[in-house]
Amino acid sequence: xxxxxxxxxxxxxxxxxxxxxxxxxxxxxxxxxxxxxxxxxxxxxxxxxxxxxxxxxxxxxxxxxxxxxxxxxxxxxxxxxxxxxxxxxxxxxxxxxxxxxxxxxxxxxxxxxxxxxxxxxxxxxxxxxxxxxxxxxxxxxxxxxxxxxxxxxxxxxxxxxxxxxxx
Numbered sequence: 001x002x003x004x005x006x007x008x009x010x011x012x013x014x015x016x017x018x019x020x021x022x023x024x025x026x027x028x029x030x031x032x033x034x035x036x037x038x039x040x041x042x043x044x045x046x047x048x049x050x051x052x053x054x055x056x057x058x059x060x061x062x063x064x065x066x067x068x069x070x071x072x073x074x075x076x077x078x079x080x081x082x083x084x085x086x087x088x089x090x091x092x093x094x095x096x097x098x099x100x101x102x103x104x105x106x107x108x109x110x111x112x113x114x115x116x117x118x119x120x121x122x123x124x125x126x127x128x129x130x131x132x133x134x135x136x137x138x139x140x141x142x143x144x145x146x147x148x149x150x151x152x153x154x155x156x157x158x159x160x161x162x163x164x165x166x167x
Contacts, residue, residue: 001051009055010042020060024067034070038063112161116154123147124154 001009017038021031041062042049049058113121126136133151137144 001049003046006046006049006055007043010039010059013056013059016056017059017063020063021067024064034063034067037066037070041066109158109162112158113154115161116157120150120154120157123150127151 014035017035018031021034021038022028025031025034038059042059045062049055113124116124123136123140123142126139127133127147131139133144133147136142137147140147142150
């Protein structure tokens with residue numbers, strides 16, 4: 001296959017490649033970038049293409065592999081490695097974790113929780129503190145179903161009282 005034929009057939013695949021790129025990225029701009037990168041690689045490795053084989057399948061494979069490699073690279077770049085003892089840095093909160101707005105929000109929600117009747121408030125607070133349903137049931141001498149329903153109703157009451165509250 002001559003270079004002109006190769007280029008012509010490659011250009012004819014553009015609409016198919018665009019659709020495939022969009023199906024992979026689900027973003028128009030990223031799809032255009034992937035298409036451009038695929039064309040670049042196809043032209044760079046034109047000498048690797050064997051005559052009498054499927055050019056469409058070859059370019060689709062280039063696109064798919066390029067997408068996978070880019071995805072892996074992105075995931076790797078977003079991974080944080082913590083070499084400290086006990087992963088202290090990974091588990092510690094940043095210095096700017098709390099801000100006045102968050103503190104105010106937390107205080108407002110806490111006030112609403114404190115206004116719940118004891119039979120709802122105590123199981124709810126235990127649950128949000130990390131207790132399991134079974135532990136709460138044993139501690140309060142209740143059945144698990146009762147604990148679950150009280151926590152559920154506590155959430156319902158809080159959502160009702162906080163419905164106008166803007167997050």
